[in-house]
Amino acid sequence: MEPEINKLKTVWEVTEQKAAQSTLISQLSFDEIISSLISVGPFYFYIIDFYDMSLSNVSPSIAEIHGFDPETVTFDDILNTIHPDDMEFVAKAEATYIEFLQNKLGIEKVLNYKANYSFRSRMKNGEYCLLNHQSIILTIDDAGRFGKSLNIHTNIDHLTKTNNNMISLIGLNNEPSYTNIGVVLDLKDIISFSKREIEIIKLISEGYPNKKIATFLVISENTVKTHRKNIYQKSGSKNSIELVRKCLLQGLI
Numbered sequence: 175m176e177p178e179i180n181k182l183k184t185v186w187e188v189t190e191q192k193a194a195q196s197t198l199i200s201q202l203s204f205d206e207i208i209s210s211l212i213s214v215g216p217f218y219f220y221i222i223d224f225y226d227m228s229l230s231n232v233s234p235s236i237a238e239i240h241g242f243d244p245e246t247v248t249f250d251d252i253l254n255t256i257h258p259d260d261m262e263f264v265a266k267a268e269a270t271y272i273e274f275l276q277n278k279l280g281i282e283k284v285l286n287y288k289a290n291y292s293f294r295s296r297m298k299n300g301e302y303c304l305l306n307h308q309s310i311i312l313t314i315d316d317a318g319r320f321g322k323s324l325n326i327h328t329n330i331d332h333l334t335k336t337n338n339n340m341i342s343l344i345g346l347n348n349e350p351s352y353t354n355i356g357v358v359l360d361l362k363d364i365i366s367f368s369k370r371e372i373e374i375i376k377l378i379s380e381g382y383p384n385k386k387i388a389t390f391l392v393i394s395e396n397t398v399k400t401h402r403k404n405i406y407q408k409s410g411s412k413n414s415i416e417l418v419r420k421c422l423l424q425g426l427i
Contacts (some may be wrong), residue, residue: 200377214306217328221312222249239329241298257294257302266357267291267341272345274355281318284311286349290332291341303331310346313392333419345369353409367408374401379418 218236220229232244242251256264270288275281288310295305306328312322342353350365367375370391377387384402388395411417 215329215332218325219324219326220247220252221322221324223322225315237298239298239327240296255296257296257391260293263337263339263357264291264293268356270341270355275353277351278362279343283349284314284318284320286345286347287311288346289341290344292337294337295327297329303329304335304337306330345372367405371401371405371408374398375405375417375421377406377416378402379421 198301199425205206206412208392215243216232216235218239220232220236222229229247229249232247234244236244236247237240240247240255275287277282279287288308290306290308292304292306297303308326308328309325311320311322312324315321338354339357341355341357343355345351348369350369351372352366362388373391374387376394377390382390388398400401406412407418409417411420
C-alpha cells in the first residue's frame with residue numbers, strides 16, 4: 175500500500191497546500207464542532223496537522239472501529255485501512271476538493287467549507303465497510319495553506335454499500351453548498367443548494383410538514399412548497415425519504 179499512500183500524499187505536496195509552519199487551533203471552536211455532530215452510524219474523529227502529518231484529539235471510538243490505540247495510531251495507519259481499489263478515488267477526490275476551492279470558490283474560503291465523500295475501509299474484524307469522510311479545515315498558516323483539519327469517519331454500510339464516487343462541499347457560515355461534484359470536475363452536474371434550501375432540508379429530515387416549516391422560518395406555506403419542489407428537482411428525489419437518504423450520504427444533514 176505504500177505507493178498508493180504516497181500518491182495520495184503527493185496531492186497535498188504538489189498543490190502546495192501543506193502549511194509551512196505549525197498553527198494553533200481554538201479549543202472552543204473544536205468543542206463546538208464536535209458537539210454539533212449528527213451521527214448516522216458508528217464514527218470516530220481526529221485532527222491531522224498537515225505541517226508534519228501528526229495526529230491529535232483522536233477519539234477513543236477508533237479502537238472499536240479499526241482496533242487502533244488512539245494514543246499511538248498514526249495517519250499512515252488510517253490511510254492503510256482504505257481499500258486498495260478506492261485509493262485512487264480518494265486521491266482524485268482530494269485533488270478535486272482543492273481545485274474546486276482554488277478555481278470556483280477561492281482558497282480564502284477554505285475555513286467555510288466541509289468536504290464530504292465516501293470510501294471503503296477495513297474494519298477491526300478485517301472486513302471492509304463503506305465510510306463517510308468529512309473534513310473541516312480548522313487552521314491555515316500565514317500563506318493560507320492547510321494547517322490542522324478535523325476528519326470525521328462514519329460507518330454508513332447500513333445505509334448503502336455503493337459509493338456514488340462524488341464529493342460534496344458543505345457551506346458553513348452562510349455559504350452555499352455544492353453536491354454531485356465528480357472527481358473529473360464536470361461542472362454541469364454540480365448541485366448548488368442555497369442557505370434557505372439547506373434550512374428546509376434539515377427541517378424535512380426532522381419530519382416537519384410544510385406548514386410547520388413555514389412557521390419556523392417565518393415564510394408562507396406556498397414558499398415552502400416552491401422550495402421543496404426545487405429541492406426535489408435538484409437532488410433527483412421523488413419523496414422526502416429519498417431526499418433525506420441522499421442528503422445524509424452527501425453530508426448536508
